[in-house]
Amino acid sequence: MAPTTPSPRPSAALDPPIALEPAMAANGIGSFDWDLRRDLIVGDARACRILGIDDPAENPGLPPLTAESFLALLHPEDAPIVRRRVEHAVRELGQCGAYYRTLFADGEMHAVRFRARVLADEDGKPSHMVGFVWDATVELHKRVRADRLALLREERTRFIKEAARALSEATTMQDVARVFTELPLPGIPPDGLILAVLESGRIQILRSTGYDPAAPPPYDHVPLDADHPAALALRTRTPVFLGSRAAYQERFPGAWPQVSPSPKQGWAFLPLVASGRPLGVCLVSFDEERALDSEDRTLLSTLGGMVAQSLARARLHDAEHELAAGLQRVLLPRSIPPLPGFTSAVRYLPAGTGLQIGGDWYDVVPLPGGHVGLVIGDVQGHDVHAAGVMGQLRIALRAYAAEGHPPAAVMARASRFLADLDTGHFATCLYVEVNVDYGAAYAVRAGHLDPLVRRADGSSAIQPVAGGLPLGIDPENSYPVTRFTLDPGELLLLCTDGLVETRTVDIDAGMERLRVAIGGAHTVQAQGPDALEALADRIVGAAADSHDRDDDIAMLLLRWEGPAEARPRQLRRRIPQADLQQISEVRGELRDAVRRWGVGDLADTVELLTSELVTNALVHTDRDALLTARLYQEGGEAGPARLRVEVDDESDLWPKRRTPGEQASSGRGLMLVEALADAWGVDPRGSGKRMWFELIHHQ
Structure with a gap:
């Protein structure tokens, strides 16, 4: 108005x-x-x-x-x-x-x-x-300035709290650099931010914003003894503030030519010092000349101290993480060897807390005779000691398996080995030996989780395995063997309890959830290594996202592709003289092989006659026996198939056919062979002999 x-x-x-x-x-x-x-x-x-x-x-x-x-x-x-x-x-x-x-x-x-x-x-x-x-206009201006300063102080107080929170959550040096270079400084918004660390006597840039990425960085690899504001700030442990280009050129003429192409007009170099040790430099720069007042300098100095503490903590974390990761890489297999007839995928995920190192491990061991050994285990504890025990146990168990010992003997020897180490640790373990030709699996379990099997039709189930005590508790404990078979395209999953158990999910519920995850038609539509790797990523990724996980995770996936087309239809096994359990296992493998070869109706006869020949070789000699079974196709695919089974031994004593009395407990073996086989015989060898029989299968 x-x-x-x-x-x-x-x-x-x-x-x-x-x-x-x-x-x-x-x-x-x-x-x-x-x-x-x-x-x-x-x-x-x-x-x-x-x-x-x-x-x-x-x-x-x-x-x-x-x-x-x-x-x-x-x-x-x-x-x-x-x-x-x-x-x-x-x-x-x-x-x-x-x-x-x-x-x-x-x-x-x-x-x-x-x-x-x-x-x-x-x-x-x-x-x-x-x-x-x-x-009272002067008073008004004072009030406006006071209100503005009060608001600015409030913003700075809030900024310090937010910066402290963000820096406290930064775990690695890269995290600290990212947080610092994204900070919105109140009252003095910077046009450029650089976080540089001291490495080997030189100041090296870790991350920067507000600078042309195509231009050479003006503050990278600066020696600590150079006539440079960043070096001076670190040497004297005090900030260096340069409000104009003239001030920079006057105080540091030697460093000016390198900086002069930059459009920056003002700089603040903040030393990062923690526990008396220089760690690096924070650089805050402006596109206009900037005379920072005492409150601005106090804010920047406070920020520099917070970044230094966070950087020291992150550097220690990075060193510990690198040590743990390096040790874990050494203790775990570098890579899984190529396995003819198999596709495999493995994963290891350390616990989310602590040193991120523990006693979980996996291993895949090529074995003699076309077999492969799968190992999953968990040594008690999540520290360096547990990791060291795990490394020793993994190597010992691998050696026992590679020597050709049967699964029960491998597990028993590993248990005695761990007990003899006297570490105070025990370990759970699951060991599965799989026949690459016929898909027969022999599993032993020492206090560990059962494996899971996904069938070719997409259904999945927990495969029960008879178990014994964890390794290292009772050196004399024996471990029963559970035999099961895989069909071509079927998948076997072995894992440690970290994959299925959390603070809020028990093992039974976790195993059921895992069974559902690997089952379903969608998991069998895609084949090949990439599909198996994608399945492994999906399973472990879901566990890695859990906030309740505080245990290591080891997982091994193995898919049996079936025998190759060029693979001969042959089964060859050595049966130790004193291992009667092996006889039962060989009979089971032979039955599986006959079924896969398409002559399953001969399985009962083959098993009976083979048992007679193998028993005869072991009872009447003091050496091992060698079993070989082959299927020959005569006259093309439409012709009859001839199944020949041979048992070699090193005895020169030839079998004699005799007629036993009614009360006799032996002597009928060759009579059964003669009655049931289409042909049989005994052939001499250089040392010992070969007993054989043949059965003809008509289409």
Whole structure:
């Protein structure tokens, strides 16, 4: 609203005593008179200037200034306050004062203070309000600055808290560098940020923002003894602030040529020192000249100290992680050897807490005779000691398996080995020997989880395996063998309990969830190594995302592809003299082989006659026996198949056919062979002999 002025004012109310005029003029104080009855406000020349209105003495034609037109000049937030105070003073015939803001015609914001008293007439009713007014714009600016500084301090306090939280969550040096270079500094927004670390006597950039990535970095690989602001900050342990390019060139002429192409105009080099050790430098740069005040420097120095502590912690974490990862890489197999007839995938995931190293392991061992050994195990504990015990146990178990010992003997020897180490640790383990030709699997379990099998049709199940005590508890404990078979395309999964058990999920529920995860038609549609690797990633990825996981994970997936087309239909096994259990296992393998060769109706006869020949060789000699079974196809695919089984031994004693009495417990073996076989015989060899029989299978 345009300012107004009343008609001629009563001079007695506006003219201060002559003694006060010099003081009021010196202090810029004006006076005013508000006629409450006629609602007219008049003021002297100084009051008009302070209020931002034209002086009526100079512009007699201006409209009068009323209460409403006066209040319209005030800031919308201040007008109600002034109105309430004036109304209260009028009711009480008292005094009032106020501070308010007003916008001048030129658009500039001013502040005014006034102090007034209400005068009464002879009837005791309010008639005039007279008082003084003075300019408070300086005070307004102070208040604005104070409010701005208070807001800035609040923002900086909040920034320090947020930065502390973000840096406390940074676990690696790269995490610290990322957090620092993404920080929005309040009040002094930077145009460039660099975090550099001290490595081998040189300051090397770890991460930067606000710099041209195509240009050579101006602060990389700076020697610690160089005449350079970053080096000086580290040597003296004090920040270096350069507010202009001239200041940089004057203080560091040797380093200036390298920096001069950069458009930066201001710099702050903050040393990163933790426990008295220099770690690196934070660089904050600006595209304009920047003279940082004491509060800005305090903020940056505080930030540098926080980054230094976080960087020291992250460096220790990185060193521990690298040590743990290196040790784990040495203890676990570098790679899985190629296995003809098999596709495999393995995964190891350390625990999410601690040194991220533990006693879980896996192994795949090529064995004599076309077999492969699968091992999954877990040594008690999640520390370096457990990892060391795991490494020794893995090597010992691998050696026992590679020597050709049967699964039960491998496990028993490994248990005695761990007990003899006297480490105070025990271990769970599952060992499975798989026949690469026929898919027969022989499993032994020492306190470990059962394996899971996914069938070719997509169904999946937990494969029960008879178990014994964990390794290292009882050196004399024996381990029963469980035999099962795999069909071509079927998958075997071995894992440690970290994959299925968490603080909120028990083992049974975890095993069921894993069984469902590997089953289903979608898991069998894609074949080949890539499909198996994708399945392994999906299984382990789900476990890695769990917030409840605090154990290591080891997993081994093996898919039997079946015998290759060029592979001969042959089974060849050596049967030790003193290992009667091997006879049963060989009979089972021979039955599986005959079934896979398409002559399964001969299985009973083959098993019976083979048992007679093998038993005869072992009973009447003191050496091992060698069993060989072959299937020959005569006359093409449509012709009959001839199954020949040979048992070699090293005895020169030839079998004699005899007729046993009714009460005799032996002597019928060759009679059964002669009666059931289509052909049989005994052939001499260089040392020993070969007994054989043949069965003809017609299509």
